[in-house]
Amino acid sequence: MTIDGYLEAFRREGRIVVVGASLAGLRAAEALRAEGFAGTLTLVGDEPHEPYDRPPLSKQVLLGKVPADHTRLPRVRPVDAQWRLGSAATGLDLAAKRVRLADGDVLDYDRLLITTGVRARPWPQELEAELDGVFVLRTQDDAVQLHHRLAAGPRRVLVIGAGFTGSEIASACRERDVPVTVAERGAAPLVGALGGVVGEVAAELQRAHGVDLRCGVQVTGLEGDSAGRVRTAHFSDGTAVACDVVVVALGATRNTEWLADSGLGAGPRGIACDAGCRAFDVRGIVTDDVFVAGDVARSPHPLFGYQFLSLEHWGNAVAQAEVAAHNMVSASAERRPHLWMPSFWSAQFGVNIKSVGVPPMADQIMVTQGSLAEQRFTAAYGFQGRVIAAVTFDQAKWLDFYERQIERAASFPPEFTTVDRRPEGRQPVAADFPDPSQPSHGPTVTLSGYSPTDRRVSFTPRRA
């Protein structure tokens, strides 16, 4: 049989297994059907719920505006799939093309897509983590429980880690008028994702909204009462705070343990894949029947020095799922690269924060529009003389322009003036990112790996 003939047969009657039934898995399944895949499609998910949307869990759900079980993802098209929900994948046999499930079943595939995503990093002291009142926030079930506790009116909430999730939780607490302490090991909230200059603004924002913000401290212990309920948290500076709810927001861990001895190039930083979403094996050889998409994937991006980017971004999950689905059912000449411009948003303390590009790569920052003091601004980030990222606080309308600047590798600092340029926007300053070898809550973009080539590519996105 010719290879083309194989592809035709595969598209007609092949077997695709998607492990991971959240945003990326669902959108990939829909895209596979849209691409004309008519074979057997199986979706495996460790949670019992149908695919749901996570961004509202730390915002509207905690505020009680939306019930946690009302965030189910809208379906774009019927997927006609066999659903294996509530049954985690536990192993992969690359040679036999077979996935093992926790309930003992095995699923044979012709092509596999891995979209297992990430989970919340738990509190490292297991006994303390088991105290009543100690939470993480990643899943719908987490959100139900946390919302229940917040609604009951706790005396004080402690949020450990001031990344995006931690900051949004603190924001929800304040909006509910619940006293909240935020403990951050770094110098400021969001410092890992946005750097120290913008982190200072985030710190001001938290304090102005009545958050008891403590930076540069670690939580050294959580103490419970005789009934096993959390009562006190101790900090590395010798202080302590009484709290009856603790939310651990220390970033995420990639769900790759089930692949530990599979021979796939999977580890704590995710699963490495090429720009076409094909996974690498441990030898560095790209597979042709295992694809990866979403938070668990890391893939090289030509705009950012071919570094392997792991992105915990909603939009990336959708875009990468669509590319993976297309490539899974296409001949090699028709395959597409995943060249997503990293971007994300956050809503906290009444401010809409948006970002494009890869801020943590930057060495310098310049406030090109607006003012940090007014908490309403656009900042451009520079790396080795080019624009690499931009962040807006309540100025999202300008991001399109900066996205084009990043795509064009425009020079940094920007040579042009703009509307609303203030005195503080005349000179770049150090972006002030913490040493990446000292992870705290972790940024939502991580950079890892490096290719020896550092050629500038011209990258012009196809416009309609």
Next chain:
Amino acid sequence: MTSVALLRQVLDYANRPDPYPLYAELRRTPVVRDEAGPYLVSTYWAVKGLLHDPRISSDARNLTPEAAEATGQEQDPNLPPSFLRLDPPEHDRLRRLAMRPFGPPHTPRRVFEMHGELAGIVTGLIDGLRGRDAIDLVDDVSYPFPVTVICRILGVPREDETHFHEWADTIAAGLDPVGTPEERAAKMQDVQQARRDLAMYLAGLIEERRRSPRDDMLSALATEHGPDGQMSPVEMITTSVLLLIAGHETTVNLITNGMLTLLRHPDVLQRLRTEPALAGPLVEELLRFEPPVQMLPQRTTLAEIEVAGTVIPKGAAVYLMVASGNRDPQRFTDPDRFVPDRPDNQHLGFGHGLHSCFGAPLARLEAQLALTELVRRLDAPQLVEDPPPYRQNAVLRGPRHLPLTIGGIRD
């Protein structure tokens, strides 16, 4: 053909009924100009890019004196500009203050909750046509409807319309960059006088509302304090002048262009009769196909900018030809066809970026309601003449009258 010749033709009244072939000609060079005229930007991506470009200013003070004179954009010495002609941060502050009583985040349901009231106004206007077999859609429905609505929202007595109608028309005509420099200078005198008169009138109303507030926007602007504080008295006046004019000089064209387009596409008209849910996408297509604001002639460059291979120098006058961008085949398949349920219809009809139409949600609702009710209730409407007589204005383009014969009014 040179750009000046093209611009002159676009502005030429004889081409008002159908400027679209001229726009197609323009798009062959995405950015054009000659020695004296403004830079005309005509392709979708170039226009959209500049609408989001922070190097573009709406403030006439950033024009070079030559560019200001050549395009007749001079400062009004008596009254400062409204936020339409300001840049951030002043623009942003004033727009937030004006939005507070009108839309999200502070008043998210304002327009939504006006649905019943708006429908009542349309019903009343159409009821008033009973017994007639000939109507002028503009004078009978398209004009009175949005005027009544903006008067109620702002809190301007409807009966004062006879006063402010002429001032508003004169100010709207001032947007039209037509004529010799001398003619434009004379027109600017009239525009400034009309602005002064309208400002005096609104200043009186604002003072009344400050003393005894009611449930309207003038009262809110005059009495409420938000995180941004309050507008200064002069800012209240310039903002209410802007809202009063923008609130009806544009929507009248949207409704009239809509009915004209439907009468030219009887199959679509019939579809809207039986399928009122089509009104949403149909109005979006209308905003693409026959946008009430054809071009944005009030932009300038804060720095030298390269657009589609052409370098526009600092301080140049730039016209963003949104109606041309809306017909760009690089962006829209079959752009000269009216497709009421066109997918992926990211038109430029309301602009884009920070100056995107303030009243867009209201204009959408007004047009959807008016068109749905007109096709439902007008029996056998027919155009008396096609094309109908147009208003002079090339920027706010639309028929001055739309004479129709009708078989009657349905219930």
